[in-house]
Amino acid sequence: MNKKTHKVHKTNGVNGNSFSVNGFDGNGFKGISVHHVSARVPVSAAKLKARRQRWNVRASEMSKNTLNPIRAIVDGMKLTPNPEKPMIALSIGDPTVFGNLPTDDSVLQAMKDAIDSHKFNGYAPSVGTLQIYHNNEKINSVVFCLQDVILTSGCSQAIELAISALCNPGDNILVPCPGFSLYKTLAVSVGVQVKFYNLLPEKSWEVDLQHLESLIDDRTTCLIVNNPSNPCGSVFTKEHLRNILAVASRHCIPILADEIYGDMVFPSCEFHSLANLSSDVPILSCGGLAKRWLVPGWRMGWILIHDRNNIFGSEIREALVKLSQRILGACTVVQGALESILNNTQAEFYQSTIGFLKSNSEICFAELSTVPGLNPVMPSGAMYLMVGIEMEHFPEFQNDVDFTERLVTEQSVFCLPATAFEYPNFFRIVVTVPEEMMVEACGRIREFCARHYRPLSQESNDLDQ
Numbered sequence: 001m002n003k004k005t006h007k008v009h010k011t012n013g014v015n016g017n018s019f020s021v022n023g024f025d026g027n028g029f030k031g032i033s034v035h036h037v038s039a040r041v042p043v044s045a046a047k048l049k050a051r052r053q054r055w056n057v058r059a060s061e062m063s064k065n066t067l068n069p070i071r072a073i074v075d076g077m078k079l080t081p082n083p084e085k086p087m088i089a090l091s092i093g094d095p096t097v098f099g100n101l102p103t104d105d106s107v108l109q110a111m112k113d114a115i116d117s118h119k120f121n122g123y124a125p126s127v128g129t130l131q132i133y134h135n136n137e138k139i140n141s142v143v144f145c146l147q148d149v150i151l152t153s154g155c156s157q158a159i160e161l162a163i164s165a166l167c168n169p170g171d172n173i174l175v176p177c178p179g180f181s182l183y184k185t186l187a188v189s190v191g192v193q194v195k196f197y198n199l200l201p202e203k204s205w206e207v208d209l210q211h212l213e214s215l216i217d218d219r220t221t222c223l224i225v226n227n228p229s230n231p232c233g234s235v236f237t238k239e240h241l242r243n244i245l246a247v248a249s250r251h252c253i254p255i256l257a258d259e260i261y262g263d264m265v266f267p268s269c270e271f272h273s274l275a276n277l278s279s280d281v282p283i284l285s286c287g288g289l290a291k292r293w294l295v296p297g298w299r300m301g302w303i304l305i306h307d308r309n310n311i312f313g314s315e316i317r318e319a320l321v322k323l324s325q326r327i328l329g330a331c332t333v334v335q336g337a338l339e340s341i342l343n344n345t346q347a348e349f350y351q352s353t354i355g356f357l358k359s360n361s362e363i364c365f366a367e368l369s370t371v372p373g374l375n376p377v378m379p380s381g382a383m384y385l386m387v388g389i390e391m392e393h394f395p396e397f398q399n400d401v402d403f404t405e406r407l408v409t410e411q412s413v414f415c416l417p418a419t420a421f422e423y424p425n426f427f428r429i430v431v432t433v434p435e436e437m438m439v440e441a442c443g444r445i446r447e448f449c450a451r452h453y454r455p456l457s458q459e460s461n462d463l464d465q
Contacts, residue, residue: 066189069181070420077405081412088433088441091416093230095294095383095432101356103294104349107341114336124332126324127151128302148305150320151330151338155260155288155301160186162256162284162303165319166222167192173222173256174215176207178386178423180230180258195220196422201377201388205234209243216251223253225274228261231421231428232386233361233379235269241277248281254311257285260301263350264292265381266358275306282311289334291383293341294353300334354381360431360438361385367442373453374445385429386418393453400425410451411444 074091081087095101114120120129128151152158159182167173169191175183177196184194197212199205212223225244228235236244248255257274265271275283288301305317361379368376368387375388389403397403400417404427408414418426431438 062189065191066185068185069422070416073401073417073420077401077408079405079408079414081408082410085412085444087408087412087414088437088444089414090429090433090441091414093383093430094296095291096296098433098437100434101294101353101432104345106344106346106349107293107295107337110337110340110344111333113340114333117336120332120336122332123328124330124335126327126329127321128329129332129335147317150303150305150324151335152288152301152303152324153327153330154296154299155258155286155290156182157329158286158288158301158303159183159256159258161320161323162286163187163192163222164190164323165316166254166256166284168221171219171221172217173224174212174220174253175224176226176229178231178418178421178426179224180226181420181422183224184422193219199229199232199234201232201375201386201426204380205229205232205377205386206236206240207244209247212244213247213251216247216253220251220253222256223248224256224258226258227274228265228271228381229384230261230382231384231416231418232377233382233384233431235265235271235380235382238270238272238277241272241274245274245278245281254282254284257283259285259287261291261382262287264354264357264383266354266361266379269380271381275304278306278308280309280311282307282309282316289338289341292350292353293345298331298334300330300338357381357383357431360433360435363435363438364429364431364442367439368445371446371449373449379431383430383432385431386426387415387429389425389427391425392456394449395454396452400427403427406452407445407448411448413441413444413448415445 089097128149150158150161152161163173163183163186167187167190170193172193172195173183173187174197175187175194176199178199179196187194195215197215198208200208207225223244225241227241245255247253255274255278259273262273263271273285274281275285283306285304285306286301287304289298290296290301303320305312305320307313307316364385365376365378368374373390373393375390377386377388379385389400391397391399391403394403397406399419401419404415404417415427415429418424418428421428433441
């Protein structure tokens, strides 16, 4: 028999998985062919020389540039609790840890109904199943339309998509200080520079507007505003938000509004979404179910696109859609429950959660305000309280990391050093723990400070005067 070369053709026509001979499948439809020829092709000497002689698998530059400041600091601390005292962790920003803040029964029922319907077991569009919404829906006091929404795997992915859509390597973004460490982690990993603008503790953590404006240059592509704030627990007034918008408007800088704690404000305050106040500045508002509905593990977030003057146009919307297609987004079961969760959760549930957080914050603030060497800042919302350390009164410790590390060793109380938020000599307290644990923790902190506090010498006081 004569030797023959056979050609095998893979079609991508009607039957994309079939193989055919001479370009036709069994149904007679011609497709694009992929040829496999059995004849061997000799390998050139140049290719042989270019072959790797040994394994050399290296991590990517992106992975090398990815750093979580909280993990880097905590992992480097020597955290050995006092065996005679049970550990109290005031460091974890997960409201479900202690079991005292369950989500509402209506939220759970919405999930059960979504599961029982068998309608949400498959893939959803990358931007989410938007048909579950009605037009002019409202989230965090913001009215939106269907085409303005992208559902994401938690608020963290929403922030990642927004930064990736707005920024190129070499650009810079403006980030609050102190501020959520993830902003830096996401930006630096893709070659985007982070510039920190100051928040002012003496003004309840308002933005230092002059400092903010001084940081803007021709490569600034995004301003991140976190309101209510992690780690500060601050809530900006309408007037202050308008002042921030004025800076962004003067320099034509879009805003990424991290509003994951939107509407989680104490009764004496009011939450205002930036989108409702902006007349010209385009805004990507990021939020999610994690904190207000107390289900961080469900990983449901969103981006709301606000662009009244069509500054983003189709380009940024298309960029967000394309980036969302890298993975298949949020859990479809949670998407199926989302409309009911947003519309049917009772106001009493929100009020109960906020009432508890306010009460714990007031207990913590009152207790630590009378401790020499500490300066707590009363929050107005969210789940956090920041405490300043007068380090000159604690000469045994070099910084807030040393201070909080020893607090664990002696008192088994762990507060997160604010160096993790680029703000040394403070620490953050999470106020979601049960009330009796908050009281006990504050008592231990008082005892610790009493042991290590040193008044300034008379000589130092004379020099100061």
